[in-house]
Amino acid sequence: GQxxxxxxxxxxxxxxxxxxxxxxxxxxxxxxxxYKQRPGGHPVFLIQLVKSGEVKKQxxxxxxxxxxxxxxxxxxxxxxxTDVGTYFCAGPESGGGADGxxxxxxxxxxxxx
Amino acid sequence: xxxxxxxxxxxxxxxxxxxxxxxxxxxxxxYMSWYRQDPxxxxxxxxxxxxxxxxxxxxxxxxxxxxxxxxxxxxxxxxSAAPSQTSVYFCASRLRTSSxxxxxxxxxxxxxxxL
Numbered sequence: 001g002q003x004x005x006x007x008x009x010x011x012x013x014x015x016x017x018x019x020x021x022x023x024x025x026x027x028x029x030x031x032x033x034x035y036k037q038r039p040g041g042h043p044v045f046l047i048q049l050v051k052s053g054e055v056k057k058q059x060x061x062x063x064x065x066x067x068x069x070x071x072x073x074x075x076x077x078x079x080x081x082t083d084v085g086t087y088f089c090a091g092p093e094s095g096g097g098a099d100g101x102x103x104x105x106x107x108x109x110x111x112x113x
Numbered sequence: 114x115x116x117x118x119x120x121x122x123x124x125x126x127x128x129x130x131x132x133x134x135x136x137x138x139x140x141x142x143x144y145m146s147w148y149r150q151d152p153x154x155x156x157x158x159x160x161x162x163x164x165x166x167x168x169x170x171x172x173x174x175x176x177x178x179x180x181x182x183x184x185x186x187x188x189x190x191x192x193s194a195a196p197s198q199t200s201v202y203f204c205a206s207r208l209r210t211s212s213x214x215x216x217x218x219x220x221x222x223x224x225x226x227x228l
Contacts, residue, residue, distance in 0.1 A: 009153070033216065042203055043156070045216035088155065100146055100171060101217065105155035 004091050006104035014112050019076040021107035023089035030092055032065060032072045033101065038085045046074075076109075084111050114139050119204050119220035126194040126227045134189040134223050136204030142218075143209040145187040149173065149200040150222075156203065162187055163209055194227045201225070 003026045013019050023032065031050045035043040047056055049065035049072060056063045062075045076083055086108050090101040120135045138145065146161035158171030162181040176198060178190040187206075191198060204220040 035217075042219040042222050043205075043217075044219070048216065090156075100158050100161050102158075103148075103156040105153065 004102050004104040010108045012110045021074050023072045025070050028069050033090045035088045117220035123224050136187045138206040142206035145206045147189045148203045196227045199227045
């Protein structure tokens with residue numbers, strides 16, 4: 001079955017440093033979504049990428065979808081303490097009939113002030 | 114809109130007990146799903162439903178039952194709780210369109226401990 005892998009699992013940064021998490025799929029994705037989960041909270045949708053090579057920005061966050069639509073990345077510039085949490089990528093289930101999302105295991109962002 | 118609501122927030126069970134985790138959404142979403150989240154394992158799909166009367170299994174369905182009698186509600190039943198079912202359970206919903214996927218809205222979660 002389809003696998004969505006994320007690296008790194010944990011990332012420690014000093015406040016103000018940049019952060020990047022990478023997502024790789026074993027199959028081509030029709031789209032990819034990113035979610036953020038604050039400690040003790042629930043996942044919250046950030047963005048969806050659909051087109052090959054697509055780049056989208058949300059303030060200090062930059063999302064990219066690879067040309068082959070098998071990988072994606074999330075880059076945060078100048079991290080702040082509010083960025084703490086776990087970032088998940090998710091892609092559609094492959095195969096007919098399934099209607100769900102396959103989530104990566106997430107990258108935990110820990111920020112040291 | 115309340116969005117996706119889940120009850121209870123916390124629950125402690127003894128091995129062998131049964132219980133139902135409630136989930137409701139008021140956004141008229143066709144698609145609803147249940148995930149469990151364990152440390153280092155991410156979010157794993159238990160069961161999902163694409164509409165009232167239609168359910169299907171996800172990645173880790175064993176030990177759980179679901180039903181979908183209305184668009185709004187999607188309860189998850191633990192038939193005979195086991196310590197391996199200690200986890201955080203999230204219910205999620207989204208619109209289901211033919212063109213592309215839409216964002217999933219997650220409930221606040223139920224933190225379940227099985228002793």
